[in-house]
Amino acid sequence: MDVKLKAITKRYQAPDGSVTDVLDVPNFDIGAGEHVAMIGSSGSGKTTLLHVMAGITAPSSGSVECGVPGMSPVNLAKLPEAARDAFRGRYIGIIFQTHHLLGGFTAMENVLLGMSFTGRPADAGWARHLLETVGLKDRMDYRPGKLSVGQQQRVAVARALANRPQLVLADEPTGALDPINARSVLDLIRSLTTEVGAALLLVTHDREIAQSLARRVDLAEINRSSSRYVSADTARIAEVSR
Amino acid sequence: MNIFQLILKQMRQRALSSWLTILSVLFGVMLATSVFVVHRTAGQVFQQEDYGFSAIVGPRGSRLALVLNSVYDIDQAQGTIQWNVYEDLFRTPNDRFASWAIPFAVGDTWKGRRIMGTSGLIVDRPEIASMAELLKQQGRELRDLARSPASPESAEALENRIQQVADLTLQRFVELDDLQTNAGELDFTIFDHLESIREDYERAISGLTQTGTAQRLLGVAAAQTVGERLMTLGNSVKPFEVGYGRKLTIAEGRAFHSMKFEGVLGAKVARELGMKIGDEFQLEHGGSAEDVHAEVWKVVGILAPTGTSFDDTIYIPLISSWAVPEHEHFMELAAEIAGTPDMDAPITKDSTTVRSGASPQPNASPKPGNAPMLPGGRVVPNLPAPDNTPRNTNATPTSPLASASNAPVEPKSADEHDHHHHEHAFMLRPDGTIKLDLEREKWRVSGIFVGTPGFYQYGNLRFNIEQKGLAMAVSPAQEMRAFFMKFLEPGTRVLSGIAILVSVLAAITILVSIYNSVVARRRDIAILRALGATRNRVLSLITLEAVLIGLVGGLLGLLGGYAMVSIGISLFGDERLPIRGLNVGWFEWAYLAGVVILAALAGLVPALAAYRVSVADNLASE
Known part of the structure; x- marks a missing residue:
């Protein structure tokens, strides 16, 4: 799947009525099966951009065109929320900085849960393969609380790939891990996305990690509002303290 | 993982809270169900249309008391009516009002069980x-x-x-x-x-x-x-019916001979007193165990159960109950007052007067089946009867074996002519049948069960009987319906109100419990959304959880309610409340559906909160 962002803006209205622009991305593409690292500091709007691409948040304007092979291109920005949810469940896998696993479910169940909202029957064999691949062959029936932070994140990786997605969005997936774990999780993400043929957008502030991916993008360069966002924020703080 | 597995998984995650919520629903539904069951059953008992007989003819007085006493064996008999009231009914069968009529006399007991002197037609048999x-x-x-x-x-x-x-x-x-x-x-x-x-x-x-x-x-x-x-x-000649087409039938032994000292036991009497065929019993006068009539009856049969108060009764021939000297004396007394308009009012028996000379001699105690001839009493005097029926003028008119050699032997004490102080009120024929001393004009019964072809004929019957001023005719269905509406309905309405309040309370418990869990699970809900669950899916997930709690709690409560009623009935109850197995009525199903809908509505409140959970806000990396 390739994704084309055109003229994306996202603005929030604060409770006091003031409007803040978070995103203003004139153009951004990811090709099918392409691995892209996105570098951005805190507050640069990278999470919002991921949410827009995942269909979790609708942009204020612009289009997010997803080209699924065998389907006419889908503009995620124009879909109603329920359709975006369904599209995300089927085609997009998300990995968060913290694992965001469900505490009451075992590793296996968490992966199966990822298959629950696609309208297709769960593929337990694939789930087992994923967990074996991420090195949790003996930990499938463990609940997240019984797993280490690194193991938890591996389960999260396996879950993101449960539906054989066409696009994997990873938001600082190694941010909470020590360097050795970070390295191996990163390798798993890359190898598994390659295995399923998905495109990967990996957001990180770690330049070394970014170097390991084929293409690198600096969010500050494509998001015209990132500097204004900071200044507007500063201005508001100044106004409040006055 | 389908939606139900997901719900069950989530419920198991907070098992204690889920079970406690189910328990609160269970108790609510249990309470409500037991109230409904008792109310419905009481309603069935008291509002039944099908008593088998459409009317009870009895002494004038309280209509309700006549029904309660005759049908449910509650309270005392109200008095007696003249035999000719029955004669008139019996002579006009399939007529304007009565299809069949069965006279009965009540008032005495054996070990606390009601004795009913009645016609042999009370028990059905091919003969x-x-x-x-x-x-x-x-x-x-x-x-x-x-x-x-x-x-x-x-x-x-x-x-x-x-x-x-x-x-x-x-x-x-x-x-x-x-x-x-x-x-x-x-x-x-x-x-x-x-x-x-x-x-x-x-x-x-x-x-x-x-x-x-x-x-x-x-x-x-x-x-x-x-x-x-x-x-x-x-x-x-038609047998008694305890319900439409349902008759009292013999389960064991045979029906009593209608002219001997024999009796048949209702199913419950036989079971609870452990009595069997061949056992003997006596009559406790007016229900008092210290005052027992001398005559002895023999059990010859046991009836099949009917699930009515007729199972808790001992049946003896009417003629044998009249053969008790104290009963005879009472009827003589009633006849002495004859002619006065009040003769059908209940007459208090003065048992002291009766008893003073009536203590039976052991030797003279009439036991059926003993010596072929026993002195039974005295010659029936030829009192001028109102209709001057000639049959009373015949010396041996009522003997089925009317030959001189078999004529009843005069007792040795036949010279005694005091009506009120004799020892026997009858003679025994050689075949053991009873020949009463008392003239038929003096016979009295407590009442008559009457079957009428329809309700219209009941109206005729009532008018006809009550015009003559000797008795009244009461429809048990009508009286009991009125009684139920007046006394039982308001009470059960209050209980139903309480039961419904408890159910609503249970629904609120569901609401609070699930709402708290939704608040605690915001992040989980956001994760499900991120994994592709739509808002509606989340809404149905939470609502279904509430429905599931309502359904499980409701079904268990329904079972519990029936169990409670069954246990209650077996402890304090009464077979007159016919609760047989798990017979869930439409009303309980409707109530259960109501509980589930209420649970769904209660679940909708937290479900809407879950519906509004923002994915972006709740997934933001910390």
Whole structure:
């Protein structure tokens, strides 16, 4: 799947009525099966951009065109929320900085849960393969609380790939891990996305990690509002303290 | 993982909270169900239309008390009515009001169980139908033969017919003793009626055996009357019904002989008192265990259960209850007041007066089946009866074996002529049947169960009975419905209100419990959304959880409610409340559906909160 962002803006209205622009991305593409690292500091709007691409948040304007092979291109920005949810469940896998696993479910169940909202029957064999691949062959029936932070994140990786997605969005997936774990999780993400043929957008502030991916993008360069966002924020703080 | 697995998984995650919520629903539904079941069952019992009999004819007084006492064995009998009230009903079968009529006398007990003196027709058996058929057939034959043809006959044909009638009448008259013996075993009142038909027979035969044609034609007319009376009698011979088409039947042994000291036990009596065939019992006077009548009855049969208060009764022949001297004395007393308008008002028995000279001698105690002849009492004096029925003038009129050698032997103490201080009220014939001292004009019963063809006929019956001023006719269905509406309905309404409040409370518990869990699970909900669950999916997930709690709690509560009622009934209850197995009525199903809907509505509140959970806000990396 390739994704084309055109003229994306996202603005929030604060409770006091003031409007803040978070995103203003004139153009951004990811090709099918392409691995892209996105570098951005805190507050640069990278999470919002991921949410827009995942269909979790609708942009204020612009289009997010997803080209699924065998389907006419889908503009995620124009879909109603329920359709975006369904599209995300089927085609997009998300990995968060913290694992965001469900505490009451075992590793296996968490992966199966990822298959629950696609309208297709769960593929337990694939789930087992994923967990074996991420090195949790003996930990499938463990609940997240019984797993280490690194193991938890591996389960999260396996879950993101449960539906054989066409696009994997990873938001600082190694941010909470020590360097050795970070390295191996990163390798798993890359190898598994390659295995399923998905495109990967990996957001990180770690330049070394970014170097390991084929293409690198600096969010500050494509998001015209990132500097204004900071200044507007500063201005508001100044106004409040006055 | 489908949606139900997901829900169950989530519920198991907070098992304690889920179970406690289910428990609160369970208790609510249990309470409500038991109230509904008791209310419905009480309603069925008290509002039943199908008592088998459509009316009870009894002494004037409280209509409700008559029904409560006669049908439910609650409270005391209200008094007695004259036998001729029954006679009138029995003589008009299939007529304007009564299809069948069964007289009964109550008031005494055995070990606390009600004794009912009654007709042999109370218990159904094949002999009743064959007796009815025989009477009708004999009567029809005689009537048809005796009925004059429409066209004038030749002298020869007339002579021929008269001869035929004479032959048949004589033949029937010869058979009468046998017929009466059989009838006496079946039902004393049929016996008694045949006795009165005997007079018509004698009149017919005396006419038919004259030489003059006119007298002989009068004999033919009398023979026709005999035929008609036999047919009428045959039509009246119908067994008692405890419900539409349901009769009291023998489970073990046989029905009592209607003229002997025999009895049959209701199913519950036999079971609870552990009595069996061959056992003996006596009558506790007025229900008091210290005051027992001397006569002894023998159990000859046990009835099949019917699930009504008729299972908790001991049945004895009416004639045997009249044979108790104290009962006889009471009826004599009632007759002495005869003629005064109040004679049908309840009369208090002065047992002291009765008892003063009535203590039975051990030797003279009449036990059926003992010596062939026992001194039974004294000669029945020929009191002038109101209708001057000639049958009382006959010295041995009621003997089925009417021969001089078998005539009842006069007791040695026959000189005693004080009505109120004699020891016996009857004689025993050689075959063990009872011959009462008391004239039929003095017989009294507590009431009469009457079956009418329909409600319209009940109206006729009531009007007819009450016009005469001797008794009243009460519809048990009508009285009990009114009673239920007046006394039981308001109470159960309040209980139902409480039950519904408890159910609403349970729904609020569901709401609070799930709402708290939704607040605690915001992040989980956001994760499900991120994994592709739509808002509606989340909404249904939470609502279904509430529905599941309502359904599980409701079903368990329904079972619990029935269990509670069953246990309650087995502990304090009464077989008159017919709760058989898990017989869930439409109302309980409707209530259960209501509970589930209420649970769904309660679940909708937290579900809407879950619906509004923002994915972006709740997934933001910390």
